[in-house]
Amino acid sequence: DAGVIQSPRHEVTEMGQEVTLRCKPISGHDYLFWYRQTMMRGLELLIYFNNNVPIDDSGMPEDRFSAKMPNASFSTLKIQPSEPRDSAVYFCASINTLRGSITDTQYFGPGTRLTVL
């Protein structure tokens, strides 16, 4: 099992540019979570999906942020336009509740370190 895969691992962009972060959950996992980690605010949940459907996006900070999950094996988090305060590490995590429940531990990807200049 390759684990949760995120790309790119590092992204440097200029303010105003569109940024797209990608996540491939573990095969067979039916929940997918996007988190953001900063020094000031720690690790925060942005949005999560169940069976490709967004369930709770109350953590998405602004309309500049959007997330999609077109199929069970792929999700994107897009920031348009990006701002320096979006600089953070973005993590994706997944759970298989078909053999367990949402109370099981989440499997995290390695993260994407985003720097907006």
Added chain:
Amino acid sequence: KQEVTQIPAALSVPEGENLVLNCSFTDSAIYNLQWFRQDPGKGLTSLLLIQSSQREQTSGRLNASLDKSSGRSTLYIAASQPGDSATYLCAALGAGGTSYGKLTFGQGTILTVHP
């Protein structure tokens, strides 16, 4: 809204010491309390998960306890080793209201174990 606090923010100890990391949470409506390890530039690795009905969980040199009524959890690391150096995060999984199914994380404790 659930708030999770970890004390201390950083800890530096010599190899071989036993140590305790503390975690407190404000809302007792939780499914479980989870402890993660984060190495620099890496994702989070689950260490221990304590269900709300449990008092403690053990894995090797790690022991985590949970007192839901007082909103506290501790992670005990026995005979610490340099390889234990990492950031340790606790997270509460919400069981009700707007926190349902969501992990709320503490800010973490940065642990350094020197030889």
